[in-house]
Amino acid sequence: MSSLLIKGGTVVSASGRCEADVYAQNGSIKTIGSALNMPADEVVDASGQYVLPGAIDPHTHLAMPLNGYSSQDDFETGTVAAACGGVTSLIDFVDCRPGDSLYESIERKKSLARGKAALDYGFHGTIIEDRPELIAELKPACLDYGVPSFKVYMVYDIRVDDAAILQLLAEAKKHGALVQVHAENPAVIDYMNRVLAQKGKLAPYYHAKSRPNLCEAEAIHRMLKMAELTGSRVYIVHLSTAEGLEHIRRARERGVEVYAETCPQYLTLTEELYKSPGFEGAKYVCSPPLRTEADNRALWSGIRTGAIQTLATDHCPFDFHGLKDRFGTDDYKKIPNGAPGIETLLPVMYTAGVAKGRISLEKLVEVLSTNTSRIFGLRSKGEIAVGKDADLVVFDPKQKFTIQSGKLHMNVDYTPFEGFELEGMPSLVYSRGLKVAQWTGSQMEFCGKPGRGRFLKGRPLAGGV
Numbered sequence: 001m002s003s004l005l006i007k008g009g010t011v012v013s014a015s016g017r018c019e020a021d022v023y024a025q026n027g028s029i030k031t032i033g034s035a036l037n038m039p040a041d042e043v044v045d046a047s048g049q050y051v052l053p054g055a056i057d058p059h060t061h062l063a064m065p066l067n068g069y070s071s072q073d074d075f076e077t078g079t080v081a082a083a084c085g086g087v088t089s090l091i092d093f094v095d096c097r098p099g100d101s102l103y104e105s106i107e108r109k110k111s112l113a114r115g116k117a118a119l120d121y122g123f124h125g126t127i128i129e130d131r132p133e134l135i136a137e138l139k140p141a142c143l144d145y146g147v148p149s150f151k152v153y154m155v156y157d158i159r160v161d162d163a164a165i166l167q168l169l170a171e172a173k174k175h176g177a178l179v180q181v182h183a184e185n186p187a188v189i190d191y192m193n194r195v196l197a198q199k200g201k202l203a204p205y206y207h208a209k210s211r212p213n214l215c216e217a218e219a220i221h222r223m224l225k226m227a228e229l230t231g232s233r234v235y236i237v238h239l240s241t242a243e244g245l246e247h248i249r250r251a252r253e254r255g256v257e258v259y260a261e262t263c264p265q266y267l268t269l270t271e272e273l274y275k276s277p278g279f280e281g282a283k284y285v286c287s288p289p290l291r292t293e294a295d296n297r298a299l300w301s302g303i304r305t306g307a308i309q310t311l312a313t314d315h316c317p318f319d320f321h322g323l324k325d326r327f328g329t330d331d332y333k334k335i336p337n338g339a340p341g342i343e344t345l346l347p348v349m350y351t352a353g354v355a356k357g358r359i360s361l362e363k364l365v366e367v368l369s370t371n372t373s374r375i376f377g378l379r380s381k382g383e384i385a386v387g388k389d390a391d392l393v394v395f396d397p398k399q400k401f402t403i404q405s406g407k408l409h410m411n412v413d414y415t416p417f418e419g420f421e422l423e424g425m426p427s428l429v430y431s432r433g434l435k436v437a438q439w440t441g442s443q444m445e446f447c448g449k450p451g452r453g454r455f456l457k458g459r460p461l462a463g464g465v
């Protein structure tokens, strides 16, 4: 029997905040009230600090294979880094190989997490082929495997065509599954790649030019029309453009059940970074690319108004030295796509969102925890409430920290947020009542147990969010 009592903090939910003590036993929250004085193995004085539900990152690529390499964080380093940033659960993408069943690919990914993950984790399936057996597996995935969400790509060589997407949407609707989409138009990218190559424009900056806003907006619009036709719910991953957001807003007004996710990089960084000296712009090569300040502003307004429901990282790290700069110096198309972010999600979003007055702290909790747990059916997570897991972050709004890659725990040699001045940091992080990370006075340190993380069975979303 282990117990934890957090006293004197301001407990924050998606709907408000109050001064309260939180008592947890054996990993779950037992009592929330004032002046609690039960004995506990660990008693924390949180006065002057916020007590937040741990953030849930619903979009990570741990140990993801790419062209003979792997994204560099595995389930151990990735969850250690996550814990140090106040993320207490994540949902990772299962990597499918041609011919695999969903079951096989889920089991393979589970075996990568088992014995390594320091935090609880769930999975999204990935549908990379138009095969009837795969579509038929949606039902057991929702009911038995605990994987009720599936990503399809409209780009890359793992894309499926509109006919397959329509079938998938229709089947998903029968079982309450959620289809997630990476929405970009591949014909636009091919065309722009050719135009840019003819002009010899191959530096990292042209990665952004090869995927203009309309490339995302058109694909989102098409996807939303397909969801409208089939009456299925749909989730847009890593939304990056004002135009895409506008299509989402209009579709919602027409009654389409659409959810949208964006990421810190699309809210705080711009395409100007691709012009960084030397080859440094390659650090920001991810798809979709970084956009403009006008897009950043539109996405913040999307969060404020509820058109965007979740924040995620799309954490997919590749070293700058040795990987990004090994393959892409003569052509942006060869730069491994992806960027790290799992450790900086909460403090960057607190600083850029709450401290800068763009969103309330309650909204931050909603988009980092509460909506995410509801959309992906992680019933024990996402809120500070009796019966929920004691996944808690004691957050100090007075603690400043300048981001330096060398002080972070992600297994990668850079961060897109180098030099970013944080105006608040987690001071203590708990996963099911166990302390997993703490502020040392100069940086975060991990103090959890790799291998303790459990697979979280997701359940299909009942009703809307």
Ligand code: URP
Pocket (backbone or CB within 6 Å): 061, 182, 285, 286, 287, 288, 314, 316, 337, 338, 339
């Ligand atoms: O560039 C990115 N985002 N890489 C990760 C895979 C994806 O598309 O989400």
Ligand code: ZN
Pocket (backbone or CB within 6 Å): 182, 237, 238, 287
């Ligand atoms: Zn994607």
Ligand code: ZN
Pocket (backbone or CB within 6 Å): 059, 060, 061, 314, 315, 316
């Ligand atoms: Zn991704």
